[in-house]
Amino acid sequence: MQRLIARLDVKNGIVIKGIHLEGQRRIGAPVELAANYYAQGVDEVLFMDSVASLYGRSNLFDTITEACKQVFVPITIGGGLRSVEDVELALAAGADKVAVNSALVRTPELATQIATLYGRQCLVASIEAKRVASGWEAYISNGREPTGRDVLDWVRELERRGAGEILLTSVDQEGTQRGFDIELCEAVEKAVRIPIVASGGAGKVRHLSQLDQTVHLQGIAIASLLHYGKATVAELKSALSDAHARKWVGACSQ
Secondary structure, eight states: OEEEEEEEEEEEEEEEEEEEEEEEEEEHHHHHHHHHHHHOSSSEEEESSSSSSHHTOOOOHHHHHHTTTTOEEEEEEEEOSSSSSHHHHHHHTTTTTEEEEHHHHTTTTHHHHHHHOOOGGGGEEEEEEEEEEEEEEEEEEETTTEEEHHHHHHHHHHHHTOEEEEEEEHHHTTTSSSOOOOHHHHHHHHHHHHHHEEESSSSHHHHHHEEEHHHOSSSESSHHHHHTSSSSSSHHHHHHHHHHHHHHHHHHOO
């Protein structure tokens, strides 16, 4: 069964939620929310600094240090990490993994450097994908800046360079609560062998079940469902467990 990951997008010390990675609806304090979701039973917590890529720095190190006092599951930090030195600071603050997007686009060899120094398991390649006529294009800066890179070609390159996991965010679906881009997830699943975490679009419990029935991803990052109280972690895990059981029974009966 997939890992259930609470995603917290943070701007200036406050968790926010928007649509298509835009917007500033204020949700609450990041450490308090992380502790709440941990108490409910999430498997991991993902902190993303939503403005760090614009200013070239992460403001989450102190937040991570405080969260580690109350949250005892793996923590990933993303946003504004541009160098090996930034990764070192993130890990020293208490993060288990780092999610990197813009810096890998601008300096692809950074992936190999991070993987060599800290292990593949430390590096999460963050992908912001938008649909285009030919498939999907990779974006940076919260889906604002196109890179000209085809998503499938890019994830293959990142895997070769040492990424241990893909955080796959559909910018088109993010915040819409209309469900995941299952076609995108299927395509990336076929392109790489490393674990994939899907993010963007979950607005109903059944959206998780639909994803699990179709693809074999290793994790699902959830924001709106938790932030707006539409479901508890227990309800989401139960739905995933039921979907996984149905898929297993179906496979055995073939």
